[in-house]
Amino acid sequence: MADVTLARDFDPLATGGLRRKVRAKTLVYVLLTLFAAFYLIPILIVLLNSFRELPEINRTGFFAIPRSFSVQPWNEALNTFCVVGTCEGIRPFFLNSILMAVPATAISTAIGLVNGYILSMWRFRGSEWLFGFITLGVFLPAQMTLLPWAYILGNAGLTNTITGLVLIHTVQGLSFTTLFCRNYFVNIPDDLIKAARIDGAGFWRIFRRIVLPLSPPIVIVTVIWQFTGIWNDFIYGVIFSSGDKQPITSALIALTAGATSVRYHNVEAAAVLMAAVPPLLVYLFGGKYFMRGLTQGAVK
Amino acid sequence: MSSLTIHDLRKSFGAVEVLKDINLEARPGEFIALVGPSGCGKSTLLAMIAGLESVSSGEIRIDGRLVNDVAPRDRDIAMVFQSYALYPTMTVKENMAFGMESRGVPKADQEKAIARVASLLQIEPLLRRKPAQLSGGQRQRVAMGRALVRDPKLFLFDEPLSNLDAKLRVEMRTEIKKLHHRVAKTTIYVTHDQIEAMTLASRIAVMHKGVLQQFDEPQVIYERPANIFVAGFMGSPSMNFLAARTASLDGAAAVALDLPEGESVLPLPTGTKPQKAPGQPVILGIRPEHFTVAHRAQPGQTALGRLRLPVEVVEPTGSETMVVLRAGDTEITARYEPADAPKVGQTADLLVDMAKACLFDPVTEARL
Numbered sequence: 001m002a003d004v005t006l007a008r009d010f011d012p013l014a015t016g017g018l019r020r021k022v023r024a025k026t027l028v029y030v031l032l033t034l035f036a037a038f039y040l041i042p043i044l045i046v047l048l049n050s051f052r053e054l055p056e057i058n059r060t061g062f063f064a065i066p067r068s069f070s071v072q073p074w075n076e077a078l079n080t081f082c083v084v085g086t087c088e089g090i091r092p093f094f095l096n097s098i099l100m101a102v103p104a105t106a107i108s109t110a111i112g113l114v115n116g117y118i119l120s121m122w123r124f125r126g127s128e129w130l131f132g133f134i135t136l137g138v139f140l141p142a143q144m145t146l147l148p149w150a151y152i153l154g155n156a157g158l159t160n161t162i163t164g165l166v167l168i169h170t171v172q173g174l175s176f177t178t179l180f181c182r183n184y185f186v187n188i189p190d191d192l193i194k195a196a197r198i199d200g201a202g203f204w205r206i207f208r209r210i211v212l213p214l215s216p217p218i219v220i221v222t223v224i225w226q227f228t229g230i231w232n233d234f235i236y237g238v239i240f241s242s243g244d245k246q247p248i249t250s251a252l253i254a255l256t257a258g259a260t261s262v263r264y265h266n267v268e269a270a271a272v273l274m275a276a277v278p279p280l281l282v283y284l285f286g287g288k289y290f291m292r293g294l295t296q297g298a299v300k
Numbered sequence: 301m302s303s304l305t306i307h308d309l310r311k312s313f314g315a316v317e318v319l320k321d322i323n324l325e326a327r328p329g330e331f332i333a334l335v336g337p338s339g340c341g342k343s344t345l346l347a348m349i350a351g352l353e354s355v356s357s358g359e360i361r362i363d364g365r366l367v368n369d370v371a372p373r374d375r376d377i378a379m380v381f382q383s384y385a386l387y388p389t390m391t392v393k394e395n396m397a398f399g400m401e402s403r404g405v406p407k408a409d410q411e412k413a414i415a416r417v418a419s420l421l422q423i424e425p426l427l428r429r430k431p432a433q434l435s436g437g438q439r440q441r442v443a444m445g446r447a448l449v450r451d452p453k454l455f456l457f458d459e460p461l462s463n464l465d466a467k468l469r470v471e472m473r474t475e476i477k478k479l480h481h482r483v484a485k486t487t488i489y490v491t492h493d494q495i496e497a498m499t500l501a502s503r504i505a506v507m508h509k510g511v512l513q514q515f516d517e518p519q520v521i522y523e524r525p526a527n528i529f530v531a532g533f534m535g536s537p538s539m540n541f542l543a544a545r546t547a548s549l550d551g552a553a554a555v556a557l558d559l560p561e562g563e564s565v566l567p568l569p570t571g572t573k574p575q576k577a578p579g580q581p582v583i584l585g586i587r588p589e590h591f592t593v594a595h596r597a598q599p600g601q602t603a604l605g606r607l608r609l610p611v612e613v614v615e616p617t618g619s620e621t622m623v624v625l626r627a628g629d630t631e632i633t634a635r636y637e638p639a640d641a642p643k644v645g646q647t648a649d650l651l652v653d654m655a656k657a658c659l660f661d662p663v664t665e666a667r668l
């Protein structure tokens with residue numbers, strides 16, 4: 001498969017005279033710069049504040065040019081800051097998030113792959129309907145699912161456990177993973193499957209030897225989507241976990257809403273940035289494939 | 301015992317019946333071509349033989365065994381697809397090994413089989429490449445190789461050459477023919493190219509709208525087509541059809557054409573018994589090569605009819621020249637030696653070899 005190129009056959013900027021071209025290009029770049037600034041400036045401010053000393057922030061405010069530099073806030077956020085009773089920084093919650101996001105991502109992706117494989121290549125009477133119902137979940141707001149989940153977790157004895165959160169995120173993610181995988185697999189030519197059947201391969205052998213090897217682009221898309229979604233989610237974390245079982249996102253809330261009225265802006269900033277690192281890494285390593293998977297069919 | 305028998309086979313998709321009462325049988329080692337226009341059900345029939353489509357009613361037997369409900373893998377067949385369907389993530393060698401691997405053939409035997417077929421098809425240098433690194437012709441070869449390694453009872457081909465350019469297609473056609481001579485396996489070959497069918501097949505099955513029109517040797521299909529559809533489908537340029545009526549000429553059977561230039565009466569070969577009373581409508585079918593320029597008539601040739609028709613279009617192809625003539629409101633194509641070709645606007649003076657002409661019933665369209 002060729003690399004993605006963003007070159008188009010038709011270049012809208014290449015029409016008209018030189019003056020028009022220059023004007024159009026300038027406009028495009030100014031707009032792009034504005035948008036970039038719009039997204040980047042808040043991150044920049046948080047980053048700068050994470051290295052400032054607290055008295056200075058209190059004196060000059062959050063939106064000021066830094067006059068001090070210290071890595072202490074990062075150290076505190078990671079190791080010693082007290083959140084909901086324990087003073088180990090955000091580390092335990094970070095670990096919770098990993099224990100929640102990694103299995104939930106892996107399981108929901110794996111099931112999505114099998115679902116997509118069946119719904120695209122082993123269609124049966126009613127399979128289109130089933131697919132429709134599964135993807136309805138994509139449009140279902142999380143708030144609507146809270147009560148049913150409370151009921152299920154309660155009955156399954158999984159209230160305030162990481163396993164419970166893994167279950168929620170796995171099931172909630174299936175709509176997406178199934179949708180992604182099914183739509184990717186329908187592009188695999190039917191003849192391939194027919195040839196494999198004549199070659200004597202069964203359901204799982206075809207899946208393992210023919211479909212999975214074609215799947216890396218969509219696996220990467222699905223993993224990125226699931227991992228960032230699960231990691232960043234906080235509604236389920238806040239509602240179904242408490243104390244030392246919280247994932248990092250809800251722990252961040254606890255961190256800002258501490259018992260005292262003193263706000264440790266610099267530590268908060270450092271903690272927020274640390275919490276954002278894993279999705280960022282996933283995206284950095286998989287982003288290229290993410291674009292490719294979203295824009296390209298399975299087999300040309 | 302025949303190696304494939306199809307008895308009263310039917311197939312419906314929902315309410316649509318795409319195959320109606322198909323009866324076919326292939327003798328061991330035979331090469332059967334399934335031809336017909338697009339959508340006539342050729343691929344469906346092949347898929348049913350392969351077990352990829354279910355049977356609505358009727359029987360399919362391979363080597364005498366009823367296989368209606370046997371899974372594709374247990375039918376001992378191999379298939380070459382129009383799209384080749386090579387597994388894109390596997391090398392050529394892995395592609396060829398996949399079927400044997402699925403069947404648990406020992407590694408050493410796999411290697412042997414692959415080496416044998418690779419040298420037969422001369423694809424040894426390609427074994428380590430992926431399908432994407434092959435040209436169209438090479439992919440085609442590999443697809444055949446994948447079918448050949450398993451040494452099945454029956455080969456199924458679904459338009460294997462239609463994705464190749466014209467020159468390569470002719471080469472591969474010859475190659476398939478040679479290959480069939482060497483391996484001598486029963487083969488069912490779907491194509492909509494009637495030249496492929498004529499050159500390769502020991503028998504041709506012509507299909508139209510899900511109905512088997514005729515199943516016979518190529519020469520029979522060509523010379524004595526069962527009906528107007530078969531006559532028109534086989535042969536290029538197509539057979540000419542003219543509305544005519546039965547008549548008699550000097551007491552012998554003949555057909556008469558009503559042309560703007562006046563009535564032409566063409567004698568039928570001696571011995572033809574008048575199948576209908578004079579004056580009945582019939583359709584006269586004449587192939588382009590059954591015209592002769594009047595002054596080149598061989599002495600002693602009988603059953604020659606004479607036609608004088610205005611020339612409308614002249615199409616030289618190099619080795620021969622096709623001339624389109626106007627006969628009332630129909631057009632007729634006649635084949636000429638390039639030297640004899642008339643010019644547009646002239647009147648062509650032609651003899652028709654009536655011994656080779658066909659007569660059809662205008663209502664049933666069957667040959668009389």
Ligand SMILES: Nc1ncnc2c1ncn2[C@@H]1O[C@H](COP(=O)(O)OP(=O)(O)OP(=O)(O)O)[C@@H](O)[C@H]1O
Pocket residue numbers: 313316318336337338339340341342343344345492
């Ligand atoms: N799964 C299906 N559901 C409904 N109709 C189908 C299905 N598969 C094929 N058909 C119909 O059956 C008829 C025969 O199709 P088939 O593919 O066998 O034609 P074909 O002779 O192979 O044509 P071509 O030369 O274009 O390949 C067509 O009218 C097609 O629309």
Ligand SMILES: [Mg+2]
Pocket residue numbers: 342343344
């Ligand atoms: Mg077909």
